Amino acid sequence: MIRIDKELIFSLIEKNGFRSVGLSAPDGILYKLPELAREIENRYPGTSVFVFLEATYGTCDLQNAEADRLNLDAVFNIGHSTDIPKMGSKTFLIRAEYDVDVEAAMATAAEVLRSHGYTRVGLITTSNYGGAMARAEAILTAAGFEVVKSKPFPSLFEGQVFGCNYYAPRNSNAEAFLFIGQSMFHAAGIYLSTLKPTYLVDPHFGEVTDVKEEGDKMYKKAVLGIYKAKGGDKFGIIVGLREGQSFRAKGEWFRTRLSQLGKVATLMALRDISPARINLIRDYDAFIELGCPRIPMADRGFEKPILSYPQGLALVRLFEGKDIGDIFNMNVWA
Template sequence: MRTGDEGEIRVEVDVEGIDRTLDHLKPRRIGVAAPDGLLSAAKGLYHHLKSRGYEVVLLLDPTYGICDLQDIAVEELGLDVAINLGHHARRSLAKRTILVNAEYIISPERLGKLARITAVQLRELGLRRTGVYTINNYRSSLRCFLRKLAAEGVSVVEYGPPSPISPIEGWQVIGCNFEHPWRVRDDVEGYVFLGGGSFHAIGIRLSTGRRTLVADPELLQVRDVEGEAVDIERRAMAAIYKARNAQRMGIVTGLKSGQRFLKLARALARSLEISGKDIMMIALTEISSARLNLLHDLEALIVLACPRAPFDVTDVHMPVLSYPQAVALMRVLRGEDVGRVFNIPVWAWIGYGRERS
């Protein structure tokens, strides 16, 4: 993590909270999983749990989100429970995976400097009223960042209460769910995403249609994602029109815990077959260009797993569509206008075991 005059950024895990939970559950065998960026924290937790007498297994497969939990690994390895470090949901999405937040702790000085740069950029773009959102790992930094923005004269829209069925908090976004920024889109002129990378900010921009900046506490930089978002939208649109002319298509359902949409895949296959397409049903755990390029004989793919996957697999020999693009494709095939593609609040229905058959 970065250090400097503004102080370092470190990761904090509530180890005492984990110990209390485990004292209550009394497991003997525990799995520990974490996204790649939090692997050192996961290894620290591994050693801590081992020193407390548990049998521990580090579950090293990638875990990308709350759709990707470890109940099956727990069952197959004969563990009692798994700890998924770094992801957070408002309610439990798995029976035997415990979500434990890992927080990036950032000094007020660093957040103050970031707020100053953000305020300047918002003024330059003429964005007076903004929505500010983040991921769970910046939850405590968000409070301080909002105070610093207010001190810089930035007007921020308040968070409403999350709907009872929402898996995420009112201030939170995840890669496929922008329901909270989307809800206030008519009250704001733009958004700020507190965090690293462009991934979530581009999602907010595409979902709401409003200008979005990334305020990156690690790089101490503020970036406008407009160019990247427009480019993704243009490529997504081109893929829809290319898929319209495809004859042999594949529909990929994910195999991760919250990405199994076989019923949805069947319904989509029926609709596409009515439109004259030949459909192959496919299931896959890790969606990668290398795996998708094995499907030489297909001319287009719809991926129902993570809706971000088609953004990442750029060197596949055929168009790869996400679920929102597939819905737009159906409209085009019926002779309707392509309509809104990503300008919707939720891009996938995630949740452990939401769809079982």
């Protein structure tokens, strides 16, 4: 079960006198929002609440502009929290955490770590499992492991990662990592960013999975995409239109550099970077998308190679006659 920090929402409404607010959340939590909207409207008569049905993928994906368009006082973005309470002019980040019992999964994880001889372990997770970290650490410590503290990225909590920010594991001297949650993508991202053994610890099912096989597949796919793109002459440089994914300066840099290297490069802009839109541009050979580095990693039916920002940098390095470099340095904010 997921617990939304409704008390924070109520106190923000009361403190600020908000009369019209929006609610947004990732798909897995979206079904809870209409009920929450009714609860707010019943509790604060005269208040209007909009449920945003648009996808929201992360802290990068806010609705400040939409809030202005609808003339809302605030938007509560639920389920993508950091230590920063407010992002932009109107969006408040609201914590939503799974109520999970980590005992069984951590006992299995301890056995796995012991069987490999690892003693110094890093604990990593996303915001939805932040509350489980203290118990997980206590279990590991009691089992004789050293839980290594890593320097958190500014505004993220100890051990928190995003799909585009692996600062915590990259700045840790742990021998191996445990990722608490269900996202293979995040767990494999830790492995790919650090090349250290990483295990997905799923507290819902009590399962522990070594992510190496999946991570190696992702690495090969990413490298293959870069080499396929290298055969091209015409590149689309896609700047994301989601609020926190809009890296125009990076787009301009790619256009200039690729042009200097004798390629055709065109700036494009898109909100939902999906095959349905990209595949319409048939006479371009490959695309570099600057929105979210997760997009090229999912096999979603793109007809032409589509590269993330670090993959795009690798492509430029290859055109310059250099090696491919670190293609999973996904700390695009760092």
